[in-house]
Amino acid sequence: MTISLKPSNSPPEKLQPSGWLKYLSFSLDHKVIGLQYLVCGFLFYLIGGSLAGAIRVELISPLSDFMPREVYNQVLTLHGTIMIFLWIVPVVNGAFGNYLIPFYVGARDMAFPRLNAVAFWLIPPSGLMLITSYFINGAAQSGWTAYPPLSITTPAAGQIIWILSVLLLGGSSIFGGINFIATILKLRRPGLKLMQLPMYCWAMLGTSILVVLSTPVLAGTLILLSFDIVAHTGFFNPSLGGNVIVYQHLFWFYSHPAVYIMVLPAFGLVSEILPIHSRKPLFGYTTMVFSIMGIVVLGLVVWAHHMFTSGTPPWMRLFFTIATAFIAVPTGIKFFNWVATLWGGKISLNAAMLFSCGFIINFVLGGITGVALAQVPFDVHVHDTYFVVAHFHYIVYGGSVFVIFSSIYHWFPKFTGKMLNENLGRFHFIITFIGFNLCFAPQHWLGLNGMPRRVAEYDPQFQIINQISSVGALLMALSTLPFLWNILQSILFGDDAGDNPWNALTPEWLTSSPPPVENWEGEAPLVLEPYGYGEKDSNNT
Amino acid sequence: MPKLSAILTLTLSLILGVAGVWIAYNVNMLPVSASINAPVYDELYRVLFIIGCILFIGMTALVIYSLIQFRRRPGETGDGIDLEGNISLEIFWTAVPAIVVLFVGLYSYDIYDRMGGMQPLMHDHSGQMDNQAERVWGGIGSGPIESSSTKNSSSLPIELTAMQFAFIFHYPKGDIISGELHVPVGREVNLKMESKDVIHAFWVPQFRLKQDVIPGQPTILNFTPTKAGNYPIVCAELCGPYHGGMRSNVIVDEQEDFDTWLKENSKESI
Numbered sequence: 001m002t003i004s005l006k007p008s009n010s011p012p013e014k015l016q017p018s019g020w021l022k023y024l025s026f027s028l029d030h031k032v033i034g035l036q037y038l039v040c041g042f043l044f045y046l047i048g049g050s051l052a053g054a055i056r057v058e059l060i061s062p063l064s065d066f067m068p069r070e071v072y073n074q075v076l077t078l079h080g081t082i083m084i085f086l087w088i089v090p091v092v093n094g095a096f097g098n099y100l101i102p103f104y105v106g107a108r109d110m111a112f113p114r115l116n117a118v119a120f121w122l123i124p125p126s127g128l129m130l131i132t133s134y135f136i137n138g139a140a141q142s143g144w145t146a147y148p149p150l151s152i153t154t155p156a157a158g159q160i161i162w163i164l165s166v167l168l169l170g171g172s173s174i175f176g177g178i179n180f181i182a183t184i185l186k187l188r189r190p191g192l193k194l195m196q197l198p199m200y201c202w203a204m205l206g207t208s209i210l211v212v213l214s215t216p217v218l219a220g221t222l223i224l225l226s227f228d229i230v231a232h233t234g235f236f237n238p239s240l241g242g243n244v245i246v247y248q249h250l251f252w253f254y255s256h257p258a259v260y261i262m263v264l265p266a267f268g269l270v271s272e273i274l275p276i277h278s279r280k281p282l283f284g285y286t287t288m289v290f291s292i293m294g295i296v297v298l299g300l301v302v303w304a305h306h307m308f309t310s311g312t313p314p315w316m317r318l319f320f321t322i323a324t325a326f327i328a329v330p331t332g333i334k335f336f337n338w339v340a341t342l343w344g345g346k347i348s349l350n351a352a353m354l355f356s357c358g359f360i361i362n363f364v365l366g367g368i369t370g371v372a373l374a375q376v377p378f379d380v381h382v383h384d385t386y387f388v389v390a391h392f393h394y395i396v397y398g399g400s401v402f403v404i405f406s407s408i409y410h411w412f413p414k415f416t417g418k419m420l421n422e423n424l425g426r427f428h429f430i431i432t433f434i435g436f437n438l439c440f441a442p443q444h445w446l447g448l449n450g451m452p453r454r455v456a457e458y459d460p461q462f463q464i465i466n467q468i469s470s471v472g473a474l475l476m477a478l479s480t481l482p483f484l485w486n487i488l489q490s491i492l493f494g495d496d497a498g499d500n501p502w503n504a505l506t507p508e509w510l511t512s513s514p515p516p517v518e519n520w521e522g523e524a525p526l527v528l529e530p531y532g533y534g535e536k537d538s539n540n541t
Numbered sequence: 542m543p544k545l546s547a548i549l550t551l552t553l554s555l556i557l558g559v560a561g562v563w564i565a566y567n568v569n570m571l572p573v574s575a576s577i578n579a580p581v582y583d584e585l586y587r588v589l590f591i592i593g594c595i596l597f598i599g600m601t602a603l604v605i606y607s608l609i610q611f612r613r614r615p616g617e618t619g620d621g622i623d624l625e626g627n628i629s630l631e632i633f634w635t636a637v638p639a640i641v642v643l644f645v646g647l648y649s650y651d652i653y654d655r656m657g658g659m660q661p662l663m664h665d666h667s668g669q670m671d672n673q674a675e676r677v678w679g680g681i682g683s684g685p686i687e688s689s690s691t692k693n694s695s696s697l698p699i700e701l702t703a704m705q706f707a708f709i710f711h712y713p714k715g716d717i718i719s720g721e722l723h724v725p726v727g728r729e730v731n732l733k734m735e736s737k738d739v740i741h742a743f744w745v746p747q748f749r750l751k752q753d754v755i756p757g758q759p760t761i762l763n764f765t766p767t768k769a770g771n772y773p774i775v776c777a778e779l780c781g782p783y784h785g786g787m788r789s790n791v792i793v794d795e796q797e798d799f800d801t802w803l804k805e806n807s808k809e810s811i
Binding site: 064068069070072073141142143147149150153154238239241242243244245278279280281282283284285286287309310311314317318321322325326328329332333335336337339340342343344345346347348349353357360361364365368369371372375376377378380381383384385445448449450452453454455456457458459531533534535 | 570571572578582586593604607613617619622623625626634645656658659738739740750752753756773778779782784785786
C-alpha cells in the first residue's frame, strides 16, 4: 500500500508559475515549499537579530537610556517569539524537513502537498501581523512566555495579536508534524525499512510526535488566556479566583518540548553532514535512533524545571530534577557517536563541517549548564538570570543556528546547482564562533553574580561584562555579511556544482541539482545503506 | 605521528583540566556568601564546575584532535575507516554519563536537603499557620543542622508584599512597615510573601536564594543571614516596564543594631 512511485497529485506544471515566481506562489512542490520556509525564516532571523542588537545596545549602559522601557519589553518579547516561532522551528523542521524527507523516504512529494502549502502560507501573515502590532498599538510586552497576570494587565491589543499569531504558527507547526509523520511512515519506497532511513527521518519523526502531542496544549492555553484578556474570564486571573501557576504548567508542557522541537531536527541534520564530510559511516546508528526516541519520551516529562522558584512542592522539584538530568544520557550518546564518526575519517575542513563541529562544542557547554540548571538548589540562585540566557542561547544559537548554517553550506549546491565559496564560509564560521562565544560566555558570570534577565537597567558593576557581550553581538551581526555576500555571489557567478559535489550516498544527491519537479527522472533509487562510506579495501584486494 | 599529537592533546587537556579545578577553588565566581545555605550552594557550584570543566575540555579536545589528526591532506583521496559502531563503546558511554548524572542528582539532593528543601516550610510560631501550611507552596525551609546550631532565638516572621515596582516589608512585631529589609545576623528569617498585582520574584544573590512572589498564592522563604552588610534585593521575574528598577536592599545588622532599629521604628509606627 504505497503510492510513492506514482506521480504525486500536484497540478499540471503549466498551472504553476516558473522561475523565481514559483517561490511566491501556492506551490505544492515540497522543494519549493522547503526553500520558501528557509528564505522566509532567514528574513525573520534578520528582524529578530536586529531586535537582539537593539537589546545589546540598550545594555551597553546600566541606565535605561536607549529606548523607552515599554518598548524594551516589546523588543525582548518580539525577539524571543520571532526567533523561536518564525526562524528556528520553521527552518529546522519546515525548510529542511520538506526539502529532504521526501527524498529520504523515496517519495515524489510529501503525503499532503496542499496541507503542506497551507502550513507554509500561515507563516508570513502571522509573522507580519506580529511585527506590525508594534506600529499599531504597541506589541506584546510580557515576554515570549506571556505569564499572567502580567499578560492580562499589559495593553490588550498587542497581547491578543501575539496570541493570534502564535496560534496560527502553532497550527502551521501541527500541520507540518502530521505531514511528516504520514510521509515517513506511509510514503516509504517499497523495500525501504524504517531502520534503513537516514537519521534525519528519525529526528523528524520524533520531533513531529512532540509537535503533535504538545502544541495543542499551548493552543488551548493561549485560547484560555485570550478569554481572560478579552472576555474577563478568570482562568488565570488571580483577582477572579484564577491560578497563575496552572498557566505555567500548561505553557511549559509545550515550551519545554519546543526546545527539542528546535534541537532534535538539528541533531538529525548533523548526523547527515558529519558522515559525508568525514567519509565514514555514521557511528552507532541503532543507539542514535533509540536516543532520539529516549529524548522524545523524557522531553515530555521535564517541563516543571522551568518552575523551580514558582509554586512547586518539594516532591515535584525532585522528580523534575532527576528526569531533566537524565536527558543528558541519550543526548550524551549522540555526541559521543558524532565524535566517533569523526574518528579515523578523512575530514574535509569545509564550512559545513566547521559549523557542525562548532555546534558540538557549543552544545556540549549548553548541555553541561543545562544539567547544572536541572539541580534545584543550583537553579534557585540562577533561575531567571543571565545564566539562563547564556544557557539557552548556547542551545538554540550555538546549537540549532550553527546547524542551520552548516546545513545551508551543505545543501546549497543541491538547492541551486552552484557551489558556495568555501573560504568565505570558513571566514563566516570564525567570526560567528568568536562573536557568539564573546557574546554569551560572559553572561554566565553576569547571572551568577546577580544580574536578572529581561532588564533594561542594571547594577553599574556589570557594565564592562555587558559591553564585552555587546561587542560579541556586533561581531555576530557582522558575520551575516560574508554569508549574504557568499550566497549572492554564488547565485550570480558560482561554480557549477554538478549533481553530487560531496560524493554522497543519500538519495537527494542521486538526482540533478536542482532536482526536477518529481525528484528523479526515473524510478526512485533504493538506498539501503545511506551511510555506506569507508574504505573496504581489505575485502577488495 | 598520531602518537605525538595524541600526547600533545592529552597533555593540553590535562593542563586545562587542572586549571579548571584550580579556578574552581581559587577564583571567586560568585558574590559574597552571606547566608547559612550560601556556602552549601558554593560547594555544589564547585563540584558542578569541576565536572563540567572535565566534560567540556574532554569533548572539545576530542573534536579538535579529530579535526586535526584526521583532516584530509592535500591531494588525499578515498574514505575513512569502515567502522559502523561498537557495542562495548556504546555501553561505556551510556553507563558513564548515567553514573555521573546519578551522582550529581544524589549529591544535589543532599545539598537540597542540607539547605532545608525537604523540611516542612512553616515553623509554627503563631499557632494559626496549620491550615495554611497545606496551601503555601514553594520556598526553601530551614536546614536541620544549621537551625539547631543557631538556636539563639526563634525565627523572625516578616511579611513581604510585592507590587509594581516595590517590595514592602511588614514586621508583625512592632507593626513596622519598611521598604528595606532589616534582619539580624544569625537568626532565621521566615518571609511570607504575596503579590498585589503580577508575579515578582524575591532574589538576594548573596543569599543564593530566590522565590517567586505570586498573586493569590502565598509563598514562603526561610533563610538565616550570616554576615552583616548591605545586599541587593532583586526582582527576577519580568513584572512590567520598571522591572529592571525594582530593587531594594537587605540590611543585615548585628543583633544590637537590629534591636535599636526595631525599637526606633516601632515607636513611630505605633
